[in-house]
Amino acid sequence: MSRIGKKIIEVPKGVTVTKNGNVVKVKGPKGELENSFHARMTIEIKDNEITVNRPDDIKENKALHGLTRALIQNMIAGVVNPYSKTLEIVGVGYRAELKGKNLLLNIGYSHPIYFIPPDGVLLQTPAQTQIVVTGIDKQLVGLIAAKIRSIRKPEPYKGKGIKYSDEHIQRKAGKTAGK
16 A cells, blocks of 8 residues: 555644545635546545545556645645745846746846746745745646746856756866867
């Protein structure tokens, strides 16, 4: 049995979880999330506990078992404490600023780049070289942070570009003049 899948999910106070078929809706103090799961997984809600069960031990069902449980856990955790990712901008003259809800990036291209975030994601710039992506949906926060990073990935020689705050850039040695 899946180690993750067999764990029981505790529903904290202030969070309501409803199920319609295999569509789970989680409502909490920070917002509301809805997600549909695979038809083979059975999701049971009793009192303040959620269990996920699978029909048999086929490899695909084992994988779906742990995935379903983890996604439901992330939904519940997100409506209580929103997820956030911090990006850092490295480079001389590289900076970011907010224009309303949109993000204006000056990162070495001949033109400024505007990034328009989707609903459910909040962008903040505490400093000109820092971007904080916040939201209740863990998948969406990670996707938006990855999209912003992909605009100017960090290069290995000087480390210039947009990187995650906890990311380590493996540096390469530059060319050496030799005969």
